[in-house]
Amino acid sequence: MQGLEVRGLSKRFGGLVVSEDIDFDLPPGARKALIGPNGAGKSTFANLVTGILAPTGGSIRFDGQDIAALDEAERVKHGIAKTFQITTLFSGLTVRENLRLPVLERLGQGGRLFRRADSDPKIEAEVEALLAQFDLLALADRPVVDLAYGQQRLVEMALTLALKPRVLILDEPAAGVPSSETHLIIEAIERLPEDLAVLVIEHDMDLVFRVARSIVVLVQGRILTEGMPEEIARNAQVRELYLGGAHG
């Protein structure tokens, strides 16, 4: 099968079960959202898929290949990338340098010594394209630390996209972004490549219902239900458990 295929995934910390028997598919071009109350295990799930955490049981396959034994860096090379919930950028470097780094590394040029980092026109063209795609051209030479938080979240997405992933996990892309800037994030997600498989983990329901074509609800480490946004919005159990009537 193409894309990501998770079967019976579980994770225990001692006696505490944080993920239990999760079955999950993410084919190319998917736009899925993972929602659930605090402590439902959403971030744990993302960390299991990206290799930051090792699962206690179950399998993770990507394009039919078992990737459960690979570490985080190796899974990135296979095309599975995740943005950070708390912005983790190279804050002292400029926006352009932040994007140049992942492109260099993806192309295996990151260890080169005797040429300038900005001397490869192909790499520079790719960096410029990313800057344009995320509306960051005007800020390209500013250190990231000087940017507004919403803009930093865009850099975060651009940086991850620079790895040319085939699976992109957005871990709370709008967390901490003032509501006046949320639309920037939504537009950026809408402009992601068509064939990219996207999983959004998010609390902001406006964002979830804008970008997701399918929603998975996670409660206490288990999948409660999965469905189209309209179904999830109507689902009485979900509304009671999670939405708390906010959309009713």
Place this chain on the structure above:
Amino acid sequence: MNRRLLSLLLILLAGGAAYLLFPYNLAFLTRILIMIVLVLSLDLILGLAGIATLGQAAMYGAGAYAAGLFAIHVWADPVAGLLAGAVAGALLAAVSGAVLMRTQGLTLIMLTIAVAQICAEIANRARGVTGGADGLRGIRPGKVLGLWEFDFIGITGYWYAFAVMFLVFLALAVIARSPFGLSLRGIHESPERMVAIGVSIYRRRLAAYTMGGAIAGIAGALSAQITQLVSLESFSFTLSAEALIMLILGGTGRLYGAILGTVIFMAVHHVAAANDPFNWLFVIGALVLVVVFFLPRGLVALPASLKRLAKGGRHAGS
């Protein structure tokens, strides 16, 4: 580009000016140059890659003893001796770094100190080879490139050290702007993110540490050839610590900072110690305090800070 060339020209001019202005202090000026090479090595691993160390003297000492022994037993050619020093420094850094680069923070600092102490103890015990506490004597380096003999006044020594320092500076300037240099800055800024973009930061850090070791080894080799003596002091904690202070004084992460910090530290030390042999450390201490408080990015940031101050900006250097 022009500005960079201008800066390089300035270094060359400063080297010439120092030679003309202080013809009777060439030995001291040469010590400054050797120290600059050591501080530059520290700037690569600490300033660029963010590897905290208080044991850079280990590689300096290894380079010094290697170059000394090489000159005595193998070949007196100075350039070959430098190479021997570089190899020794790189080897020690690679072997110790294979363990050290898996650690961070305080653990790493303690281990770097331990490595230098172990080296000192080995050199102390192996009297038959190193001369132990008496130091390694009898180093008689040949002519530099077969042309210039080391003279009593130290003219050859000065220009030899200056040329080596300049070449090391150039090499580091190239590396700092390379993809490798950028990745070291990335590791310094956010190791988690570097892992997330698929980089083995252990290998990058080890590569940087090994390069820094080679350069520190070159500094040690220079010292062995020019003073024609290697003592156990080459491995001393004081040397590592002073190199670190010089770097912080000048400004980490910028190569000019390494030069500026070393020159100012050693000049102040020289003058203050001559005027008051008992309290010179006080002057150094006060200087470091002022820089750390008002110029956290070091003395290289002074012009920018003054400019900001003149514009009525806020806290200088921040």
